[in-house]
Amino acid sequence: MPARSSSLDRLAMTVLQPGFDGVAPPAWLRGALADGLGGTVLFARNIVDVGQTAALIAALREENPAVVVAADEEGGAVTRFEAALGSSWPGNRALGVVDDVVRTEHVARAIGRLLAAADVTLNYAPVADVNANPANPVIGIRSFGPDPDLVARHTAAWITGLQAEGVAACAKHFPGHGDTVTDSHLALATVHASLDVLRERDLPPFRAAVEAGVRSIMCGHLLVPALDPDVPATLSRRILTGLLREELGFDGMLVTDAIEMRAVAALHSPGEVAVRALTAGADAICVGVSSPGGESVYALRDAIVEAVRDGRLPEERLAEAAARVLALADWHAAQAAERRPAEPATAVDRAAEELGLDTARAAMRVVMSDAASVPLSRPPLVIHVAPRMSRAVEPGAPAGLTRELAELLPGTEGHTIMTEATALPDLSGDRPVVLVVHDAGRHAWVRELVATAVRARPDAIVVETGIPAEAVGAVYVTTHGVSRASERVVARWLAGGEEPRPGQEKAAG
Template sequence: MSEGELGRMAMAVLQPGFEGTEPPAWLRRALADGLGGVILFARNVAGLEGTAALAAKLRRERPDVVVAVDEEGGSVTRLEAAGGSSWPGNMALGVAGDEELTRRVARQIGRMVAAAGVTLDYAPVVDVNADPRNPVIGVRSFGSDPEEVGRHGAAWIEGLQSAGVAACAKHFPGHGDTVTDSHLALPAVRASREVIERRDLPPFRAAIAAGVRAVMCGHLLVPAVDALPATLSRAVLTGLLREEMGFEGLVVTDAIEMRAVAALHPPGEIAVRALAAGADAICVGVSSARGESVYALRDAIIGAVREGRLAEERLAEAAGRVRDLAAWYDAQAEARKAVARDADEGLGLAAAMAALRATPAEPPEPLTRAPLVVHLAARPSQAVGRATPLTLGEALGELLPGTVTAQMHDDGRLPDLRDTGRPLVIAVHDAVRHAWMRRLLEEALRARPDAIVVETGVPGPPAGRVYLATHGASTASARAAARWLAGGV
């Protein structure tokens, strides 16, 4: 194979990010040189029309480019980052318990993603949330029961792909039983192979049976399968996912700049080892300003082939799977036209309402006066990124003008809560994970035992006069909670 042909194959397996809402010159050049894909982030989004225009410009340079995005709904959104997701996330859908509802929500997310010109949505998360302390999965999971996660994951995949956009089940072989964020360090799943088979793999099997077009591997250490991180493990990606589970679609890595793997090897070496293990596409969230880092990855892959460390046939197979995904997308043009006419008005709020759970179960006396809303929230993880969903205070302010809000982080102090003359609502997110949050909540409830507590993350023990769990922190969930509290149910 010539150097030029090898270079184009090496470029075909890369999916880099870039800055801005216009394709930079280096990206146009890279597409002409065979770049197979790109990933969009909030920094690239200028509304649906602007994003669609960007995707069209990318396809003018390379018609079969794979345009990918993280659009999970709930707390992880790129296309709606400016105002928060119109759709509840996975845990809310799991709690609602209606697979047809999940399918409908995913189809509408697919409608939005298709309108933006996206080929591949890095969703859904099908990790089983086995540890409520998990810092990066939590409400992104459909729940803690493998069968429920599998059923809702399959429904979500069917809904999204019915809109003519490829789905991607993540994070193989399962990121739910960890207490480490792989953006920051390498998590380890210490469970036995038997537990992994029974708990973590069933949702991926269900996703494969549902026809999912792609699977994203997690930067995870799973000693029961291999001593290498999953991203770099042939035993995980080829032995388990391909040979045992029969997956034939695209395997994509999580972003290789994440510290879980970036601390182990330089970027080019990670790309080479991941490809050799069985990955087909290398996700690179951050690229250098002039694209040198992308070409450095290409050169590392070419060098590994020339040195015999990466089989030419393996690289060709990976590039072929990227082309296959692009071909599948092209074949779905009629599905995308059909879904564009299929708006499901009010579905996001209705789905979020269906996920609300309160203790006691009966609604309290509706809030009729503008409350004080105290938000206790940790700073968002890198997975959430720049998303700025409507807060509960803002949502209540839409219904009860004059609502006052106070935002507290781990270094904050509560305002004086006594004799405010207002109802008090305390909003927490994942209090079960944060000792400082539980401490401030207890302090607030001592001062105001009449307070209403709203948990927007993974629920813990009920607290307050009323404890309302939304099972997610999207704009849809905030409006659902506000409506419930103001007597709109």
């Protein structure tokens, strides 16, 4: 699409943060950056390794030095830089279980160093939601836990650690996605809590984030009737301006969750969502998916410009939003200039990897019965019972524990069950059986399948990577997260039989 030179056009481009396909900048993205595009979002589809990503971002900055390059690197289940094999660090729930804010800060610093090595501006993390509802399908282990005070102190520590490495943090999903039973990727989630409960439970982590100096906050696509009964938070001036800006005092960059998510996409066109979000107080519009030639990005620009010209979106509001985007870019540039090492890191260093393993070890809990047999006497059959996780998690085969055990016990076999219709493999014989589940408490068919397996093999080992439920099997291991670090620690324990760390459970079942 031909460039347009008006200052209004450039303001409208500044507030957009679209994703793109490929591991190098497509021509349309280069052109959009030259036209003033203010941001872009990286996903696993854009990332091979740190060196390639650094070269990609350098190419983006050739077109627009002030571009805000964002990524979604929470650690644990949500990772873009380590999506192929899993994160080097367990996620928030594991950190909350350990409950050591110094460790949390160190983990965030390690993630910050990884992102800073590629020159990423903004990390869409940490999750500051209080996971008040165990049935929550999208937050769960991404939260530090169900206690507001715990979540608040770890949110602040995570922000401090990440931003100490010159990468801006982004607390999400304001005003709190923890008490929902709907994934906002799929439909509009509603938080039914009273105003008093929201103030006591959901808002403290965001207050802590503001007090910690968080540079960005992401609003969630949530209907919160106690705050605004009419529209989702993303489109609510009462919530974004009245509550977040005026009451909580946040003056950084406020970014939307991806506007193609069905929670808001089912209500309005992309351009209308962008206009209404900006009018409500958002500063940046996240768009995870763009058309192959970038036409959708320019359509968003045109919708914003038209809204200004029609008087629906005040130009001063758009200018304020663009200024906040540019202020974030300026902060990152200053931080990068101060911290740029002579030889940038190209991978996770040994100390950071050991930090991840030690954290995973500290978060692991074990319940064992008299029938337990650890260490394993021979290579096991590992059955991954794996219903699709949240859309925030990059898709992929969840075979990490099989891989880790196969390195220690050659001959280990893996089997994955993705749907209710898939039967268990043959469990006869004396080969050890390990069942890996995630949030079994939320899936009746998973619980039934595990019960069937345990009846057939009372000596089965069950590894729960999500929110723990009732202990089953001869050995019940809870990792409180999905990560390569957690899988490696469990594999080493199963293969070597080392004693659980102090603070872990070891009880008869």
